[in-house]
Amino acid sequence: MSFDAVAGVLLIPALAAALLAALPGYRTTARINVVATTLTFLCALSLFFHRPPTGSYLLVDDLNATFIVLTTFVGFTTSVFSASYIGHELETGRLTPPFVRFYHAMYQVLMFAMNLALVANNIGLMWVAIELATLTTVLMVGLYRTHEALEAAWKYFILGSVGIALALFGTILVYMAARPVVGEGLDAMVWTVLVKHAAAFDPSLLDLAFVFLLLGYGTKVGLAPLHAWLPDAHAEGPTPISAVLSGLLLNVALYALLRFKMLLAVNTAALAPGPLMVTLGLISLVFAAFMLYRRRDIKRMFAYSSIEHMGIITFAFGMGGPLANFAGLLHMTMHSLTKSAIFFAVGHVAQVKGTQRIADIGGLTVTHPVLGWGLVLGVVAIAGLPPLGIFMSEFLVVSSTFARAPVLAIILVFGLLVGLAGLFLRLNGIAFGEPRGPQGKATASYVPMFAHLAIVFAAGIYIPPALVAWFQNVAGLLG
Amino acid sequence: MSRLDFDIAHLLAGLLVLISFIELYQDRLYALLNVYAAHALVLAASVAWQAFIQDAPHLYLTAAIALSFKAIVIPVALHRIIARLGIHREIEKVVGVGTTMLAGMGLVALSMVVMLRVTHGADPLAREDLAFALSVVLLGLLMMVTRRNAVSQVVGFMSLENGLVLAATGAKGMPLVVEISVAFSILIAFIVIGIFLFRIRERFDTVDVQALDRYRGERR
Numbered sequence: 099m100s101f102d103a104v105a106g107v108l109l110i111p112a113l114a115a116a117l118l119a120a121l122p123g124y125r126t127t128a129r130i131n132v133v134a135t136t137l138t139f140l141c142a143l144s145l146f147f148h149r150p151p152t153g154s155y156l157l158v159d160d161l162n163a164t165f166i167v168l169t170t171f172v173g174f175t176t177s178v179f180s181a182s183y184i185g186h187e188l189e190t191g192r193l194t195p196p197f198v199r200f201y202h203a204m205y206q207v208l209m210f211a212m213n214l215a216l217v218a219n220n221i222g223l224m225w226v227a228i229e230l231a232t233l234t235t236v237l238m239v240g241l242y243r244t245h246e247a248l249e250a251a252w253k254y255f256i257l258g259s260v261g262i263a264l265a266l267f268g269t270i271l272v273y274m275a276a277r278p279v280v281g282e283g284l285d286a287m288v289w290t291v292l293v294k295h296a297a298a299f300d301p302s303l304l305d306l307a308f309v310f311l312l313l314g315y316g317t318k319v320g321l322a323p324l325h326a327w328l329p330d331a332h333a334e335g336p337t338p339i340s341a342v343l344s345g346l347l348l349n350v351a352l353y354a355l356l357r358f359k360m361l362l363a364v365n366t367a368a369l370a371p372g373p374l375m376v377t378l379g380l381i382s383l384v385f386a387a388f389m390l391y392r393r394r395d396i397k398r399m400f401a402y403s404s405i406e407h408m409g410i411i412t413f414a415f416g417m418g419g420p421l422a423n424f425a426g427l428l429h430m431t432m433h434s435l436t437k438s439a440i441f442f443a444v445g446h447v448a449q450v451k452g453t454q455r456i457a458d459i460g461g462l463t464v465t466h467p468v469l470g471w472g473l474v475l476g477v478v479a480i481a482g483l484p485p486l487g488i489f490m491s492e493f494l495v496v497s498s499t500f501a502r503a504p505v506l507a508i509i510l511v512f513g514l515l516v517g518l519a520g521l522f523l524r525l526n527g528i529a530f531g532e533p534r535g536p537q538g539k540a541t542a543s544y545v546p547m548f549a550h551l552a553i554v555f556a557a558g559i560y561i562p563p564a565l566v567a568w569f570q571n572v573a574g575l576l577g
Numbered sequence: 578m579s580r581l582d583f584d585i586a587h588l589l590a591g592l593l594v595l596i597s598f599i600e601l602y603q604d605r606l607y608a609l610l611n612v613y614a615a616h617a618l619v620l621a622a623s624v625a626w627q628a629f630i631q632d633a634p635h636l637y638l639t640a641a642i643a644l645s646f647k648a649i650v651i652p653v654a655l656h657r658i659i660a661r662l663g664i665h666r667e668i669e670k671v672v673g674v675g676t677t678m679l680a681g682m683g684l685v686a687l688s689m690v691v692m693l694r695v696t697h698g699a700d701p702l703a704r705e706d707l708a709f710a711l712s713v714v715l716l717g718l719l720m721m722v723t724r725r726n727a728v729s730q731v732v733g734f735m736s737l738e739n740g741l742v743l744a745a746t747g748a749k750g751m752p753l754v755v756e757i758s759v760a761f762s763i764l765i766a767f768i769v770i771g772i773f774l775f776r777i778r779e780r781f782d783t784v785d786v787q788a789l790d791r792y793r794g795e796r797r
Binding site: 220222223225226229230233236251252255256259260262263264266267270271273274277282283284286287300302303305306 | 691692694695696703707710711714718721727730734737738741744745748749750751752753756757760763764767768771
């Protein structure tokens with residue numbers, strides 16, 4: 099029997115979810131969770147070497163292979179972090195064993211849903227997978243059952259459902275556009291078939307479809323002004339989920355948008371999706387940069403930083419062209435790695451201090467040097483200072499924009515600088531100065547955090563030519 | 578397609594828009610739930626008619642889901658939850674009825690103008706179905722933003738979703754319609770179970786915007 103990597107990335111999480119739902123006991127289940135995500139990651143890696151043939155439901159090409167490897171890698175490191183995080187939550191009694199069992203099962207369901215959305219060749223299947231991912235994250239956000247957590251879950255639920263509903267309307271419109279050309283039935287929802295015939299589709303119908311898809315999936319990406327659910331959901335859920343939300347789920351929604359953007363690019367009479375994405379991206383960037391200033395909750399602050407960076411990535415993909423797409427892909431990768439590393443640090447900080455209020459956290463580099471400096475390094479990276487990876491990608495975004503639209507580049511740089519200042523203003527109080535809050539010992543797993551930061555650091559100095567070639571290739575696909 | 582087939586499909590879709598309007602001006606929760614049940618009933622009839630004229634037996638399944646789940650199970654469950662949790666029976670509106678109805682008319686006009694202009698290539702039934710469906714979707718959204726009470730927001734979402742099912746069944750030969758309607762039913766079931774399990778009673782009992790205000794972002 100031949101080995102099928104796509105089946106692997108889908109079946110391993112699905113089986114692990116069933117197994118974890120059945121097994122009691124925190125230690126074994128946390129280990130099984132890690133083992134399952136490791137195996138999924140290895141399966142994903144094998145996609146680089148061997149691809150299954152494209153079917154009418156599943157598809158693997160260079161674009162989504164990149165996303166799948168990134169998703170499964172961060173999923174793997176987060177599960178390592180989650181093991182120590184959840185252990186602490188059990189000790190302090192914030193979570194009870196049944197909830198932990200539920201949490202582990204849901205973690206795997208989420209991995210399954212994200213992988214399914216990424217490998218789906220059928221736009222209907224992709225929609226169902228993103229809906230499943232939304233549902234599982236809603237359940238995870240409400241895990242602590244506090245008033246705030248339920249409130250955040252409810253808000254996420256309603257806004258996410260409306261987004262999902264609009265995306266479905268857009269999907270139906272794409273089918274309507276495809277039907278006269280491709281014919282009735284399954285083929286008219288298969289992405290590879292659609293992209294082959296998209297030039298002949300009715301352009302006005304495609305335009306309308308893209309507007310709905312942009313609003314729908316854009317809600318899930320967290321683009322301003324559709325972002326209202328995002329900070330609450332990040333702040334109130336368990337921190338591993340904040341890391342996965344920020345680092346992965348936003349990317350998956352953006353991936354869905356990119357697929358439809360590629361569809362419109364084929365049809366010359368349809369509207370250019372680029373300017374719409376550029377506008378939403380810039381609004382998100384500038385808005386989130388200003389919002390960083392008045393944050394009192396540490397996880398909310400980094401949630402706004404995620405909106406800012408999703409704005410930059412959407413902007414880069416909206417600009418299009420080989421260089422901007424390359425920068426967008428690189429920035430997306432770097433942001434996923436850095437932001438999840440920051441959430442790993444923040445999760446342990448919040449556990450040590452027993453609070454997420456910025457005012458109650460201080461002098462971390464003195465009391466918890468490893469954790470504190472890890473956080474500082476993460477924030478330096480996310481703020482886009484050289485020589486780290488995000489500096490590289492932001493520099494590429496800015497320089498490619500300067501060549502084509504100097505006015506937009508000025509707004510972009512303005513937003514970046516405002517965001518940078520905002521982050522450092524807050525970081526100063528958190529990491530340096532008078533120690534505040536409890537100073538107990540941290541029981542943390544530092545490996546995932548520093549592994550991510552090491553990759554980001556290395557990428558800022560040297561990216562292997564093979565990786566550059568790969569990204570260039572994918573950037574070319576995006577058009 | 579005969580003239581009669583078209584007329585009946587048209588009538589049912591139009592009826593759905595009309596019932597969406599009726600939902601807009603309800604000011605009692607129980608009455609709203611009854612109107613929603615009628616909404617789902619008409620949807621079921623419309624989907625069944627589409628199944629008949631398109632000769633697509635799998636759509637009968639979608640119709641059956643709409644009839645049993647949306648028209649019966651969900652309204653009954655919400656009735657009982659409202660009674661059990663003692664939620665306020667009155668609906669607090671953000672905007673007055675007159676303004677809401679005017680806005681609703683504007684939205685219907687908008688969706689007619691947009692959809693009929695955009696889809697001139699498509700066949701007439703699918704075209705008008707889509708225009709009606711977009712109207713129902715937009716009216717559902719309008720209902721969600723003009724209500725403070727969470728249960729009526731959920732009803733708004735559910736009628737929005739009915740509009741989507743109308744669009745999906747109107748698009749002739751669309752695959753995965755049954756799967757999508759099942760996925761949506763799961764979503765709605767989750768919402769309703771969520772209301773009951775979380776027992777976020779204070780959220781429903783007070784003027785909800787206050788609860789949101791309290792949690793407008795930052796812990797203080």
